Amino acid sequence: MFILLAAWLYFTGFFIISFMKKDISFIDVGWGPAFSWLVLAGILLGPYEPGQLQVLVASLVFAWSLRLAWYLHGRNKAKGEDPRYKELAKDWKGNYWVNAYFRVFMVQMILCLLGALPIFLVISAPPASLTVTAVIGGVMAILGLGIESIADLQMAKFQKTTPRTSKFCRLGLWQYSRHPNYFGELVFWFGVAVASLSVSYGFLGLIGPLTLTVLLLKVSGVPMIEEKYRSHPEWDKYESETRVLLPLPKY
Incomplete structure (x- = not known):
């Protein structure tokens, strides 16, 4: 309470x-x-x-x-x-x-x-000691935080140095993914949830990142951003060359 x-x-x-x-x-x-x-x-x-x-x-x-x-x-x-x-x-x-x-x-x-x-x-x-599961979750969370931080820095650099006529960031992680920051966010929270598996009823912690996944992919994250740019003449090419989340080459 x-x-x-x-x-x-x-x-x-x-x-x-x-x-x-x-x-x-x-x-x-x-x-x-x-x-x-x-x-x-x-x-x-x-x-x-x-x-x-x-x-x-x-x-x-x-x-x-x-x-x-x-x-x-x-x-x-x-x-x-x-x-x-x-x-x-x-x-x-x-x-x-x-x-x-x-x-x-x-x-x-x-x-x-x-x-x-x-x-x-x-x-x-x-009070609980660290388990193998907790360490794995911690590593996942640190990796996710790193990906999200790098993606945000790359986007900030793009917005600062690129003319307004260029709508789509293709720097670093963004050349492979349209939303690498969201990917990092999800990896972070799934990492925290994995760490929580070390305690009683820890599996319930998966509700948190699963809720976030639905919100980002189906409600307020990806859909709102992509709807804004879908009418742009370069959108189809950009979409075909990039993944939604995973920052790895598509082909």
Whole structure:
């Protein structure tokens, strides 16, 4: 129950800040640190002292969340309010900020809780040593974080150095995959879920990355981005030469 309260306080706090800034896309900056906040709440308010497994998972989540917050803060600062939220809000009826609170902030809170399920399973378990499964999960998570970080840096370089007329990034990992950053994200969270298999009922932690996979591939990630560019004259060629996720040569 205290995890639910901690999540509600966090996302409501970001709603208040967003209201003051008149920019609901500010929640993007808060998405990553939300997981660190929940880890801290779980460790400080939980019944057990953290063991090696708990320290591993907490460290991975801290590294992931801080990197993501730093990246999104820099990106959003340069771009202003994310147009995706403007598109989302155009069909809202009633008070804009009431809609924003329940449709954006509370929905993201629920998604965060689902995504953090493998973290909760580990943090709430008795102190545990590292197992082979935990080490494999940790290596997967580090690999995923590295791929996501490299992909974001390559995209930032592309956007900074390439004329606006060129829509599609073909630098580094992006020459093989249209969404290598999402691939890295999924590898990271499946790694955390694999690490959580070391504790009781750890298999339930797979719900987190599976939910994220559905969201990225079927709802708000890949479909929204690709729909935006599908009418571009170079799209068909670009699509035929690249994979959706896996950053490896197609042929």
